[in-house]
Amino acid sequence: MTRRRFTPLDNTLVLLTRGYAWLPDLLRRTRGDVMTRVMGNRATALRGPEAVRFLYDERHVLRHGALPEPIQATLLGKGGVHSLDGAAHRARKALFMSVLADPESVARLVRHVGDAWDETVATWPGRSPVVLFDEAAEIIARGACRWAGVPVAEAGVKAVAEDMVAMVDGFATPGPRHWRARRARKRRERWLTRLFDDARAGKVTLPAGSPADLVERHHDNEGQPLPSHVAAVELINLIRPTVAVAWFVAFAGHALHRRPHLRQALADPGYAEAFAQEVRRFYPFAPFIGGRAAGDLTWRDLRIPEGTLVLLDLYGQNHDAGLWEDPYTFDPGRFVESPPGRDDLVPQGGGDPHTGHRCPGEAVTVELLKSLSARLAGLEYTLPPQDLTIPLRRIPTRPRSGVVIDAVRVPAQSRSTTTGA
Numbered sequence: 201m202t203r204r205r206f207t208p209l210d211n212t213l214v215l216l217t218r219g220y221a222w223l224p225d226l227l228r229r230t231r232g233d234v235m236t237r238v239m240g241n242r243a244t245a246l247r248g249p250e251a252v253r254f255l256y257d258e259r260h261v262l263r264h265g266a267l268p269e270p271i272q273a274t275l276l277g278k279g280g281v282h283s284l285d286g287a288a289h290r291a292r293k294a295l296f297m298s299v300l301a302d303p304e305s306v307a308r309l310v311r312h313v314g315d316a317w318d319e320t321v322a323t324w325p326g327r328s329p330v331v332l333f334d335e336a337a338e339i340i341a342r343g344a345c346r347w348a349g350v351p352v353a354e355a356g357v358k359a360v361a362e363d364m365v366a367m368v369d370g371f372a373t374p375g376p377r378h379w380r381a382r383r384a385r386k387r388r389e390r391w392l393t394r395l396f397d398d399a400r401a402g403k404v405t406l407p408a409g410s411p412a413d414l415v416e417r418h419h420d421n422e423g424q425p426l427p428s429h430v431a432a433v434e435l436i437n438l439i440r441p442t443v444a445v446a447w448f449v450a451f452a453g454h455a456l457h458r459r460p461h462l463r464q465a466l467a468d469p470g471y472a473e474a475f476a477q478e479v480r481r482f483y484p485f486a487p488f489i490g491g492r493a494a495g496d497l498t499w500r501d502l503r504i505p506e507g508t509l510v511l512l513d514l515y516g517q518n519h520d521a522g523l524w525e526d527p528y529t530f531d532p533g534r535f536v537e538s539p540p541g542r543d544d545l546v547p548q549g550g551g552d553p554h555t556g557h558r559c560p561g562e563a564v565t566v567e568l569l570k571s572l573s574a575r576l577a578g579l580e581y582t583l584p585p586q587d588l589t590i591p592l593r594r595i596p597t598r599p600r601s602g603v604v605i606d607a608v609r610v611p612a613q614s615r616s617t618t619t620g621a
């Protein structure tokens with residue numbers, strides 16, 4: 201019996217209205233054997249660890265030309281690492297790995313963000329209620345700019361945080377959120393292009409060894425330095441997704457509200473790590489990734505013509521009952537004894553980050569989330585009545601209220617245990 205479903209109608213509208221449920225529903229209906237159309241392109245969708253290894257093999261799927269213009273003009277920028285293949289990609293990726301796979305560099309970032317958290321949280325008792333999502337974005341932006349070697353006046357940090365959030369928030373939607381995202385990207389690319397131009401003209405000095413300095417001095421696979429505007433895109437590719445960890449911090453606040461008994465356990469770094477992994481698995485963030493078939497391919501009994509958009513269902517895989525027991529239960533315990541398998545847990549893509557497009561920022565994400573979740577759990581606060589629903593139709597989603605916390609108290613013990621952690 202042939203099960204293949206060809207759904208000839210363009211699915212873009214369904215994607216926009218179903219959000220995170222779109223691909224999981226489609227794969228369930230077609231039992232994983234589907235050809236459809238998205239944004240005018242022939243597309244198919246895969247899921248599971250084997251599919252990860254298939255898709256992240258460059259002989260099968262390439263990225264060049266796969267990114268729609270609205271995503272480049274908001275989330276990712278043009279000319280950056282996301283759209284490269286082959287030797288050009290590996291050379292650029294090495295730059296990111298040199299910054300993000302170096303434990304000392306990650307620890308420096310976590311320290312900067314932790315210090316920014318402690319400075320800011322000390323002001324919360326005097327100004328609560330506060331919105332956890334907004335505060336986390338600003339705190340992380342302050343720490344990330346200090347770490348990256350990007351000079352920002354204290355008064356400018358809020359605007360940087362808002363622009364980084366806007367680029368992420370508006371990439372997958374038409375309308376005002378999308379136009380805000382385009383304006384934010386233009387503004388921040390102009391800002392950082394000027395920084396690189398000034399550094400190259402000797403008007404400013406980037407702190408030696410800082411991420412900004414490493415981007416400025418990077419040479420591509422043909423021995424050429426990055427043009428200033430591409431350097432700006434790549435520096436934003438370090439700052440923007442770091443600020444995006446604020447989404448996970450808001451989700452951590454949501455999880456701690458639903459399961460207050462987990463608070464104490466977060467003082468144990470091993471448990472905090474399991475908690476961070478479960479936040480990344482359980483809560484919806486990146487729905488899927490994709491590229492174009494490099495030639496005519498066969499995946500199991502599915503024939504995929506050259507040029508087809510091949511999507512990997514990240515959200516569906518992180519909730520696949522074949523991989524996870526009780527996938528819709530939030531349970532950090534599942535990661536206490538054993539860390540997640542490389543190609544099982546895929547909130548930030550799969551495969552090997554050195555050779556493929558998997559996110560190079562997973563260590564940063566997990567370490568920041570561990571540190572900030574433990575700090576949050578160490579505070580005393582209440583949640584006033586608010587809308588904590590997480591709409592699955594909205595990409596990217598978050599608790600509608602942003603997680604409002606009130607009557608914040610910073611216990612003396614929490615101040616001494618979190619400082620410098």
Ligand code: HEM
Pocket residue numbers: 281282283293296300437438439441442444445446448485486489490547548549550556557558559560561562564565
């Ligand atoms: C907030 C949590 C994060 C999420 C949900 C996330 C998600 C992702 C996803 C889904 C991809 C695409 C993988 C693919 O195309 O196969 C990606 C790529 C990437 N991420 Fe992240 N990411 C996060 C944090 C970070 C951080 C903290 C950084 C850097 C500080 C970072 C830098 C990058 C870069 C540079 C790429 C492009 C890699 C390439 O094309 O080779 N991300 N991320």
